[in-house]
Amino acid sequence: MTTTVRFTKGQGTGNDFVLFSDPDASFDLTPERIRALADRRFGVGGDGVIRAVRSEKHPEGAAALAEDEAAEWFMDYHNADGSVAEMCGNGIRVFTKYLIEQGLTTLEPGETLAIGTRAGVRDVQLSRGGYLVDLGRWSLTGGEPEVTARSLPVARPGLALSIGNPHVVVALAGADELDGIDLGVAPVVEPVPVDGANVEFVVPEEPLVADGVGRIRMRVHERGSGETLSCGTGAAAAALATRYWAGQGAPDQWRVDVPGGTVHVRMFATQDGEHVSLSGPAELVFTGDLVI
Template identity: 45%
Template sequence: MTAIDFAKGHGTGNDFIIVPDPADRLELGAAQVAALCDRHRGIGADGLLRVAPSEQGEAKWFMDYRNADGSIAEMCGNGVRVFARYLLEQGMADGDRIPVDTRAGVKTVSVTRDGLSVDMGPAEFGPESQTTVEGATWTGRAVSMGNPHLVCRLEDEERLDALDLHRQPRYDTVLFPEGINVEFVVGTAPRVRMRVHERGVGETLSCGTGACAVGAVALRHAGTPTGTCEVAVPGGTLTVTVTDRTVHLAGPAVIVAEGTARL
């Protein structure tokens, strides 16, 4: 039996296990990640962040992100902010700007008065597509934030509250061959509210890349494609700022525990 050190952190309730691996020697299989993320038989988390050395010159550390089911994901907006918080608290990074290598490229996290903000890169808008939950079908906008999203507007808050998002909503597997994160949103910019089903996880209290996708779509729908939009999620509030070149995601990121786990 192997023992590993870990920390636990979250950003607006989107929680992660952080595993330091500065020598890049730890091989975690999908089943091991899923066991660690199990909320009843493991530590419990929406995903796992392995801290590995980066091969990029501008970033010292690579965020090896896995979903709760052990599958690999390209990017995680809350995860990269929690990852940077861990680096700062462990003395593995310093200053007010921390570059982090991810599968979606190097993301720069900035220390702010209220938490951590990350430059997520531009939102890439795709075509309209449909999703189905419990027999009801909605049309949404495909958005890539380094990972795939489908943003669907609902008529009212009661409909949003009534959604059962425990199971993956149906989607176009041809358009989204790697799976999809589906966001349901009500309200208009500069403040909207959303719920999300994350691929490989289920419904989560928050999704950083999803909030970015929702904020970008909400601002477009309001006729102001740039600006700031507050996105209320079940776990709190995230602030999304869209410019001509990029999208910034800001919010809290905290480390809540450290310990040793057995594989």
């Protein structure tokens, strides 16, 4: 049975998404339909699909409401291959803009909007040039797995982190190595992460720190989507890993340049531990109808 979906295409630093509203979770969002929406040749095309569902109507939304009763909306995020993802840093900014443009919520300067995700509730605010999201607590999760990538001469050690979703960050020697990696093929991580991982490759700018802000370049292969022009949680992971490697005295504010633009990362103390935030642009590109 076919269904017509009213969708909006959105992007944040080139990380692009197909968004649609399904407040009561009445649409049968199968992996096949997700792949059809995300298909760049036969569908709309995107790195992921985001469904706007009221938290009270989504099976995983109850946990969000238990954490924060203000989390009216749940970001039901799926990778382009139809698999489920816990969190998306660029996606949640685009999702927030979508909710506002659709008249589903409001967000004024100085206010905070609580959004339910599979990684927990995330708070979003307006920022200069876009939106800022508190990605919550981060953690080191799995030592230094070995990463092999096509066109990278030898395997490199990575640093495993969680930003609500799993990441492995690899430091490279310079821009030539970063530009030369073929991410059309998924990097191999050993030992294999239980839930897979996004893999980020990073090089420092010269100088690493300017005016108190750390500066890095990054490319990423996203679990379930392939190479993308940007990854918000990946940018946060890359900044955290670089600060970790740099040692004492490294800054808590970072500029991360990705193929699709620039995002900004900040680490800050809270009562429940150190949090990391991400800020950057969000754009809604076009709206249409697709029969799937």
